Amino acid sequence: MTTRAVEAWTLEPLVKFVKEAGARLVLVMTSAGQVMAQHGFSRAVDVMSAAALGAAIIASTDEIARQLSQPPFAALNHQGERHGIFLGSVITGRGKLVVLAVYDLETSSLGLVQLFFEQLTGDLQAASPKEGVSKQVLAADFERELSDSLNTLFGR
Amino acid sequence: MSLVNFTTREITCKIVYYGPGRSGKTTNLHYIYGRVPDSRRGRMVSLATQTDRTLFFDFLPIDLGQISGFSTRFQLYTVPGQVYYNATRRLVLQGADGVVFVADSQARQLDENLESLQNLQSNLLEHGVDIRTVPLVMQYNKQDLPRELILSTADLDDALNFRGVTSFRADALHGVGVFETLKGISELVLKKLAAGAPA
């Protein structure tokens, strides 16, 4: 199973969580649905769909909580026939992150996931750097490459 | 906000298609989905009502390939256009790197376009974002309809394009202007990123 992290500091806490909670698929993402780290997905584009949906669920429930004038819900769990889906959020030095974990009911449980999620939140908070400074990303002449990429993408 | 991975050299950006109900936001995504090869796109996710109206959002991830040495991916979202769904519309806007405003060119839809544009402005403000700072392009859709039913792009620019951003004439159902619009917003988003990104 592949475990990947966009930012290296998320990797160790994620690997530990996967091992201890027995989770099958895990995503750590920003509240806007951008993936920071993942375990168990093979294609990057599939990860993005799961992240978009997970972030949307958290955003919806946070909004319901806001309309009820109460703090955001700590976590959410959806229990299926063979798998459970757990969603929780954590405030880190890099802002609010959302964690989505899919676990197999045969080998793990909500209790285990909840238990090790608490540890994960602590580990992520401890490992997270503060917001970084701006860095130059793209070369000034990226437009031509972008144009070529889009042309190829649309078969033009 | 764009996510940039300097280690694996990956960029992920979020683009939101905004506009009034039935202006053609989902149609834009469907057309893109249909044209992009399997290997360069993810599953299209549509959270829609039973009558195929967008309830929460449509989502399409596409892989643009290498740009300036970065593997670049775009996440395309639409919002529900119906006034009723403002709470979810606001949620989808969160963290958007760029916005495509899809206007319905029909003359009788002008008020809806204006209302949606004002709604975009206020929803961005709720996220602490000034509309003038967000990469934005306009798409005037349904320009294929009979001339007596629609407004010209010049009229639409006068009525809606107060920032003087790039606007595109489109017939999204048949793909006219869809590609150009995506290209337009992509350039703006990446240009902003080129000016400085979070580390």
Add this chain to the structure above:
Amino acid sequence: MTAPAAYGPALDLVTRVRGVRGAMLVSGEDGIVVAEQLMEGIKGGAVAALAASLAARLRRAIDAAGVGPTLFWHLQCDKGGLLVVPTPSGVLIVAVAEPDVNVGLVRLELLRAAEAVG
């Protein structure tokens, strides 16, 4: 399973035994605490999650051995022990005890609590 009102008295049966530091009803399926009476310092949520996970693994081992359903298990540790009785409804009655506890008595009370819980 009986109504939640019966859970308190069921736990009382176990916690009144000298040397028992706490008792819990744990949902065996998801490892969540259903009811608890614990002394300070015992991490109920963690014990519940890990005991349920252990119970699931033990069940598989016991199934493989073909010795019938589990009636009682006791983990003897350096500074105490964990004693568990599963109920037919899938709830685990868990006791956390000191090292010198009367294991036979705790077992008896756990079985009575299991009967009360159903």
